[in-house]
Amino acid sequence: MARARTTFDPFNALAEPKRRALLEALVVKELTVNQIVEIMKWSQPMVSKHLSVLKQVGLVSERKEGRYRIYKVNAAQLKPIQKWVIQFEQYWSNSLDHLEVYLNEVQSKEVKDG
Amino acid sequence: MARARTTFDPFNALAEPKRRALLEALVVKELTVNQIVEIMKWSQPMVSKHLSVLKQVGLVSERKEGRYRIYKVNAAQLKPIQKWVIQFEQYWSNSLDHLEVYLNEVQSKEVKDG
DNA sequence: TTGATATATTCCTATATGGGTATATATTAT
DNA sequence: ATAATATATACCCATATAGGAATATATCAA
Known part of the structure; x- marks a missing residue:
């Protein structure tokens, strides 16, 4: 299908x-x-x-x-979408934004690999 | 296509x-x-x-x-989506509906241009 | 009425996809 | 090595598009 x-x-x-x-x-x-x-x-x-x-x-x-x-x-119709996304919000940490997390990952990977 | x-x-x-x-x-x-x-x-x-x-x-x-x-x-990847949706958030706020927002914008534009 | 303007819809085609089945690949167990 | 398990991939098909072109519909203007 x-x-x-x-x-x-x-x-x-x-x-x-x-x-x-x-x-x-x-x-x-x-x-x-x-x-x-x-x-x-x-x-x-x-x-x-x-x-x-x-x-x-x-x-x-x-x-x-x-x-x-x-x-x-009719922006109100976007609300359900935001609600769906927000379910996941706790899983992207507040203290670190994604870029920082990413950079940290890269850094520790480099340390480990290098 | x-x-x-x-x-x-x-x-x-x-x-x-x-x-x-x-x-x-x-x-x-x-x-x-x-x-x-x-x-x-x-x-x-x-x-x-x-x-x-x-x-x-x-x-x-x-x-x-x-x-x-x-x-x-990888919940962080949902952030861009939420950001996109949030752009519209003011338009579903309870205090102002879309028409009011629009009128305000028109008004301030008229003030500026006129 | 006739023509012009604004918008929607119909018809067509190419294509990306979702799902199924079968198979390939990788890993573990015997 | 062989079998079993876990997962991915290739192949096929049916279908829902997205987009273009042409046309239909509605409204306004002359």
């Missing part, structure tokens, strides 16, 4: 880098489709399709205004 | 629910492949393949011990 559906899972929706970029643009301010097209330099159908995925998982919402559709981020 | 490679992007690695389940199991304690097979009731190759993806993006690390490979979570 192929990959699981991206369409019903926010994790999956975010797996596509373009969609993350889209959210980053939209969080600054709500935009119409064509404004996104201009900003992103993507084709219009491409923008519409990615927006459609984001809408299906609730990460953006859309309202109609005349010919325009105005999209905005 | 098909979907972007899952193999080099932690977001993509987490897009697969089975891999998230795997991390949840591993964060409790490190496990060998066969222990995971028993716990998860997945086929051995399936476990190995998902572990391989997680390893490639650095979300797990592996050490060899005799015939066994012991896998453990």
Whole structure:
């Protein structure tokens, strides 16, 4: 079987880098489709399709205004993702950040190997 | 073109629910492949393949011990994901909803530009 | 009405993938 | 050496895309 559906899972929706970029643009301010097209330099159908995925998982919402559709981020839908990630937070130590840990590992490895 | 490679992007690695389940199991304690097979009731190759993806993006690390490979979570690799999500945190805060934030930004921009 | 603009959708293709089965590789035990 | 165990990998297939091109739909303008 192929990959699981991206369409019903926010994790999956975010797996596509373009969609993350889209959210980053939209969080600054709500935009119409064509404004996104201009900003992103993507084709219009491409923008519409990615927006459609984001809408299906609730990460953006859309309202109609005349010919325009105005999209905005629904950031609350990111909360479940953060909650999932936070489960693991205790396992990356507070006192040392990852870089330090990494450097220490490299250092002790060099000491051991050298 | 098909979907972007899952193999080099932690977001993509987490897009697969089975891999998230795997991390949840591993964060409790490190496990060998066969222990995971028993716990998860997945086929051995399936476990190995998902572990391989997680390893490639650095979300797990592996050490060899005799015939066994012991896998453990490298939770620090989740930090970039959390950082990405946190960018949006102010927008799901209770005190301000997105519209208010937007209006404030527009207002200050107008003040600056006007 | 006719045309222009804004957006969504349909159709197509190429491809990365998830899962299964079989097999390869490594290590330990006899 | 041979067998058994632990794990990874190769191969195959079905499928869900992502993207492009063309088209449909909706709204506004003349």
